[in-house]
Amino acid sequence: MKRNAAVLSLLACAGALLSLVGCGDSGSTTSSNSPAPETKTGAAPKKYTVGFSQIGAESAWRTAETKSVQDEAQKRGVTLKFADGQQKQELQIQAVRSFIAQKVDVIFLAPKVETGWEPVLREAKRVNIPVILLDRGIKVSDDSLYKTLLTSDFVEEGRMAANWLAKRMNGKGNIVELQGTVGSAPANDRKQGFAEVLAKFPDMKVTRSQTGDFTIAKGKEVMEAFLKADPTIQAVYAHNDDMALGAAQAIEEAGKKPGKDIILVSIDGVHQALEAIKDGKLNCSVECNPLLGPGAFDAAEQILAGKDVPKRIVSKDQQFDESTAAQALPTRKY
Structure with a gap:
């Protein structure tokens, strides 16, 4: 009996030691700055x-x-x-x-x-x-x-805008470009995509190109300068809808009809631009979600x-x- 009691006592002690070793890992901490370690379910922390x-x-x-x-x-x-x-x-x-x-x-x-x-x-x-x-x-x-x-694929957006415009203009005409913020990815890529397609249409030319910084006010200001320099502009390619809407205001104030006298194509697909297309003041907008x-x-x-x-x-x-x-x-x- 004494021998059995001693064996049971040794087993109990061993179990306790194993339990302490197992608890050692749970005492470690992970910084909130570190990616959370993957759990059994691979779940992210509930609060972050x-x-x-x-x-x-x-x-x-x-x-x-x-x-x-x-x-x-x-x-x-x-x-x-x-x-x-x-x-x-x-x-x-x-x-x-x-x-x-x-x-x-x-x-x-x-x-x-x-x-x-x-x-x-x-x-x-x-x-x-x-x-x-x-x-x-x-x-x-x-x-x-x-x-x-x-x-989004900004280069492809530029291509889509150019292809639509080439079809609308039957591959001929002069275009002014309202660029986005200088050095930004969408401005660089949308310009590139548009130019790629226009290279296939030698009778379509971008005659002027300047940044409108993606804003309505700047788009209007640049378009006013474009119209004064060249009253024969046939189309506008704007890197976003806000600049196109500003350009439309400038065209109206110059006594012309945006969407009719001058074609406008832009990028973003915002609600205000679609309203302007419905009203005949813009012609096309390529979506950027x-x-x-x-x-x-x-x-x-x-x-x-x-x-x-x-x-x-x-x-x-x-x-x-x-x-x-x-x-x-x-x-x-x-």
């Missing part, structure tokens, strides 16, 4: 914080993108720290540094231009805060500085769960003209 550095509020498209992210954060119960860059890269960089100091779990960045981000993104990488780019790409020497880019919130948070949660995401997630876009804009308006969300 995102810092969102937005370019500004220069257009209806940009406002729609911001609202999409804010609405989705609220829907998912995510803490969102928002910073408006007011069209200044230096303010966006300051915001990213602030998010790093606040130890957010993920950073969303809608970069104003393609270059100049590498130093601050290296700071984020050093403390294991993943960065997700929204709508615009960047140029860096190390693409591990960001996890993924949610965007700004509702990136759901996709951005899906990507964030996969990353926080330790899962891989595609380096580039591209939205599928369509175009609207006089034959389709009115039908699309009732269901348009932006």
